[in-house]
Amino acid sequence: MDLSIDFAGIKSPNPFWLASAPPTNSGYQVMKAFDAGWGGAVWKTLGVPVINVSSRYGSINYRNTRMAGFNNIELITDRPLADNLREIEEVKKYFPNHAVIASLMVETKEEWIQIIKDVENAGADGIELNFGCPHGMCERGMGSAVGQEPAVLKTIVEWVMEAANIPVITKLTPNISHIVDPGLAAVQGGTDALSLINTIKSIVGIDLETYAPYPVVDGKGTNGGYCGPAVKPIAMEMIKELAQHPEIKNTPISGIGGVETWRDVVEFILLGAGSVQVCTAAMHYGFGIVREMEAGLKQFMREKGYETIYDFKGKALPNITEWKHLNLKHKVVAEIDETKCVGCDLCYIACDDGAHQAIRIPEGIGNRIPEIIDENCVGCNLCSLVCPVEECITMVKRDDGTQHVTWNEKTIAGEVPTSFDDDRAGGKGHFVPTVQDALKHRK
Amino acid sequence: MSEYKKPTSTTEFEKNFKIKKPLMNQTEAFYESSRCLYCYDAPCVQACPTGIDIPLFIKQINTQNLTGSARTIFESNWLGNACGKICPTGVLCEGACVYNHQDVPPIQIGRLQNFATTHVIKNDIKLFKPGADNGKKIAIIGSGPASIACACELRVMGFAVDIYEAKAKPSGLTVYGIAAYKITNDEVVDEVAYLEKQMQLNFILNTPITTKEQLDKIENDYDAVFLGVGIGPTASLNLEGEEKDNVVGAVEFIEEVRMKQHTLAVPPKVVVIGGGNTAMDAASQAARLGADEVTLAYRRSKDRMGAYGFEYDLAISAGVDSLFEAQPVAIVGNGKATGVKFIKTKSVDGKLEYIDGSEFTVDCDLVIKATGQAKMASFLNLIDGLELDSRKRIVVNKENYQTKNPKYFAGGDAVNGGAEVVNAAYEGKVAANGIAVFLKV
Numbered sequence: 001m002d003l004s005i006d007f008a009g010i011k012s013p014n015p016f017w018l019a020s021a022p023p024t025n026s027g028y029q030v031m032k033a034f035d036a037g038w039g040g041a042v043w044k045t046l047g048v049p050v051i052n053v054s055s056r057y058g059s060i061n062y063r064n065t066r067m068a069g070f071n072n073i074e075l076i077t078d079r080p081l082a083d084n085l086r087e088i089e090e091v092k093k094y095f096p097n098h099a100v101i102a103s104l105m106v107e108t109k110e111e112w113i114q115i116i117k118d119v120e121n122a123g124a125d126g127i128e129l130n131f132g133c134p135h136g137m138c139e140r141g142m143g144s145a146v147g148q149e150p151a152v153l154k155t156i157v158e159w160v161m162e163a164a165n166i167p168v169i170t171k172l173t174p175n176i177s178h179i180v181d182p183g184l185a186a187v188q189g190g191t192d193a194l195s196l197i198n199t200i201k202s203i204v205g206i207d208l209e210t211y212a213p214y215p216v217v218d219g220k221g222t223n224g225g226y227c228g229p230a231v232k233p234i235a236m237e238m239i240k241e242l243a244q245h246p247e248i249k250n251t252p253i254s255g256i257g258g259v260e261t262w263r264d265v266v267e268f269i270l271l272g273a274g275s276v277q278v279c280t281a282a283m284h285y286g287f288g289i290v291r292e293m294e295a296g297l298k299q300f301m302r303e304k305g306y307e308t309i310y311d312f313k314g315k316a317l318p319n320i321t322e323w324k325h326l327n328l329k330h331k332v333v334a335e336i337d338e339t340k341c342v343g344c345d346l347c348y349i350a351c352d353d354g355a356h357q358a359i360r361i362p363e364g365i366g367n368r369i370p371e372i373i374d375e376n377c378v379g380c381n382l383c384s385l386v387c388p389v390e391e392c393i394t395m396v397k398r399d400d401g402t403q404h405v406t407w408n409e410k411t412i413a414g415e416v417p418t419s420f421d422d423d424r425a426g427g428k429g430h431f432v433p434t435v436q437d438a439l440k441h442r443k
Numbered sequence: 444m445s446e447y448k449k450p451t452s453t454t455e456f457e458k459n460f461k462i463k464k465p466l467m468n469q470t471e472a473f474y475e476s477s478r479c480l481y482c483y484d485a486p487c488v489q490a491c492p493t494g495i496d497i498p499l500f501i502k503q504i505n506t507q508n509l510t511g512s513a514r515t516i517f518e519s520n521w522l523g524n525a526c527g528k529i530c531p532t533g534v535l536c537e538g539a540c541v542y543n544h545q546d547v548p549p550i551q552i553g554r555l556q557n558f559a560t561t562h563v564i565k566n567d568i569k570l571f572k573p574g575a576d577n578g579k580k581i582a583i584i585g586s587g588p589a590s591i592a593c594a595c596e597l598r599v600m601g602f603a604v605d606i607y608e609a610k611a612k613p614s615g616l617t618v619y620g621i622a623a624y625k626i627t628n629d630e631v632v633d634e635v636a637y638l639e640k641q642m643q644l645n646f647i648l649n650t651p652i653t654t655k656e657q658l659d660k661i662e663n664d665y666d667a668v669f670l671g672v673g674i675g676p677t678a679s680l681n682l683e684g685e686e687k688d689n690v691v692g693a694v695e696f697i698e699e700v701r702m703k704q705h706t707l708a709v710p711p712k713v714v715v716i717g718g719g720n721t722a723m724d725a726a727s728q729a730a731r732l733g734a735d736e737v738t739l740a741y742r743r744s745k746d747r748m749g750a751y752g753f754e755y756d757l758a759i760s761a762g763v764d765s766l767f768e769a770q771p772v773a774i775v776g777n778g779k780a781t782g783v784k785f786i787k788t789k790s791v792d793g794k795l796e797y798i799d800g801s802e803f804t805v806d807c808d809l810v811i812k813a814t815g816q817a818k819m820a821s822f823l824n825l826i827d828g829l830e831l832d833s834r835k836r837i838v839v840n841k842e843n844y845q846t847k848n849p850k851y852f853a854g855g856d857a858v859n860g861g862a863e864v865v866n867a868a869y870e871g872k873v874a875a876n877g878i879a880v881f882l883k884v
Contacts, residue, residue: 063477063505064473064474064477341544342541342542342544342545343482343486343541343544344480344482344483344541345482345483345484346480346481346482346483348483349483349484368486388480389545
């Protein structure tokens with residue numbers, strides 16, 4: 001089995017890279033990370049001089065889960081460029097086969113040309129253009145201010161491509177309504193690869209004593225950049241958008257956004273990512289978190305019989321389509337395994353209050369095992385999602401698989417309905433409870 | 444053989460009587476509260492005699508609304524702190540937790556409850572205040588949990604309330620009758636003091652009500668009366684030799700343990716007679732006070748014991764030996780008891796039969812009788828029209844806890860014959876609302 005990758009010409013012993021962020025702020029950290037098992041590191045963004053504030057991170061804790069979401073208002077590196085360049089050189093000396101990518105963010109063409117020369121001289125294996133940072137730097141016309149303007153982005157990519165002799169990755173901001181616009185601009189500008197997502201503009205919370213947003217800086221706060229497990233679904237959708245686009249799909253994509261476990265890694269690769277970048281998980285658990293990713297990825301590949309990650313890269317893409325191509329004749333219905341049910345009745349109240357009134361609790365004292373009302377069940381999954389018991393509620397296929405009709409086909413055939421005649425909708429095949437039912441618990 | 448050495452100081456006493464449900468710290472409370480599933484129509488609520496909205500108060504702990512959590516608890520149960528400690532949660536709320544069906548430990552509801560209630564008690568955060576004076580006066584006789592619950596509920600509605608207590612401290616059996624490893628004296632006293640201060644409860648202590656004249660005056664001075672008189676001292680077994688000095692009742696023994704703690708001397712060999720929870724408490728505490736041999740003797744088989752399984756297990760784990768199917772027939776000894784003479788029994792078609800010639804004696808230096816409490820029938824008979832059932836319990840309407848004498852309401856052990864603090868708390872509260880309806884407030 002071979003985990004190594006060739007990402008747009010950047011070679012790495014495995015697809016696990018540290019994203020440009022605090023964990024890659026110094027040679028010390030990057031060398032520790034490589035020893036721990038990371039294959040590559042995108043250096044904390046080098047660029048114009050900055051001053052950072054004290055108090056920089058905020059987080060979303062969900063129940064007892066810390067940092068389900070995480071945000072920061074830290075800027076690019078505040079360490080002298082010379083120190084960073086020297087450390088890049090040192091890292092490459094100790095780890096010649098690992099990937100060191102220099103993240104860059106400057107303003108003028110001259111600055112871009114100069115800093116590219118500097119990092120190439122230091123021995124960087126590639127360059128990542130930071131067009132994503134949504135706080136601080138964008139107020140100075142850099143970071144996401146570039147990523148949100150496809151024309152400007154394209155121009156800068158062109159400058160860079162003219163000057164660079166090593167592979168160039170353009171990092172995109174998700175703070176835009178259509179990710180294809182900057183993605184396409186980068187490709188048209190000649191970029192070798194893309195990476196996404198950078199952080200999402202966010203406010204993670206308000207301090208209820210000072211009424212200031214977290215992280216609080218002397219009684220005030222600002223929007224930060226949101227990342228961590230909570231943003232993974234947004235990242236995956238945007239990666240898919242680019243990986244499926246006919247003019248972008250041949251450009252390598254480095255996937256970023258909430259990657260923490262081997263499952264996340266596999267999912268990103270299935271969506272077409274050729275490497276993954278990780279920040280929050282390393283900030284939360286240290287570099288050792290890569291052990292679980294590597295072991296899990298290997299186990300997955302072993303079980304599936306894959307030799308390299310290219311054997312399954314992009315394999316989910318053909319199955320991700322537009323809504324209009326989904327089979328309207330497919331039908332699943334929930335089934336409850338009575339032997340596993342613990343009687344919490346969360347499925348009942350979720351369905352009754354939050355979905356389609358398709359679960360009842362049979363009358364009788366002490367009876368807590370709910371029943372599915374087949375005719376009302378639209379197969380929405382909600383009950384199976386709220387159920388706290390593994391494999392207690394399953395969604396069982398009820399159609400015989402012989403029928404296939406999509407909205408698109410209906411449209412082409414001129415069969416788009418002009419009245420509400422969906423058999424699954426409330427009021428038709430599906431009963432709607434009465435006013436008396438709604439008010440029976442009224443005190 | 445008991446594992447406990449005789450305690451000689453408060454520290455050693457506290458070690459031997461280590462609190463079974465210690466207070467959680469904030470971290471433990473946070474993680475434990477995170478586990479709650481927030482079940483719909485939750486089984487734990489249904490299993491709680493006072494119907495506390497348990498998923499709500501747990502969620503409130505998890506969202507750092509501790510004061511709100513305590514309010515949720517006290518709104519349903521005025522003895523919310525004591526109940527968290529004392530309730531047999533394993534057979535009530537925690538026993539009903541759906542996690543039990545998954546072989547996952549149930550949520551530690553009692554300890555979470557104490558985490559919230561302790562927060563408001565320790566920090567003296569006021570949650571309630573008396574209602575505007577409605578001009579009606581209520582007398583409460585006895586100051587146990589039923590009476591305190593009744594008094595608090597009445598005060599919220601604006602009644603003036605006087606609570607007559609025979610002893611020097613309020614709280615009844617909550618302070619005098621609970622095993623010392625379940626709740627400390629301070630915890631009981633602090634909760635009652637917390638309520639007393641907020642609700643401006645008027646305890647009239649050291650004032651036993653025993654005569655017809657006293658009752659007549661009370662009836663004259665007050666608009667209604669609540670009887671929270673509990674039940675009396677340990678009943679007589681009518682055994683030969685029972686009058687000896689070193690033959691004591693379990694209720695009296697437990698009270699002595701609570702009041703005297705390590706200064707209470709327990710001799711090396713103890714026999715406890717009975718099979719209920721009080722017998723378990725007495726046996727366990729005798730062992731923890733350093734008795735070498737504690738024998739728990741019950742006249743029927745183990746599976747017929749009235750005690751909860753966990754209470755029996757607790758006694759056994761303290762080093763208590765058990766003796767089943769042994770009926771005491773006499774206390775032996777010249778002057779002092781030196782043993783209990785038993786006869787072996789067997790159950791034939793559910794009827795207890797003695798086995799001829801099977802008598803034997805267990806040597807001991809102390810006999811503790813945990814065979815039920817005498818009822819307050821002679822006092823209760825002074826009240827006109829009050830009806831008692833065949834077991835001398837006050838007959839009430841379970842809707843409002845009104846007795847057959849409409850001016851009298853009642854709750855707690857005097858009505859239920861001896862149950863948990865949580866039952867008393869519920870009955871006292873319902874009675875208060877019954878009084879309000881009766882007096883058309």
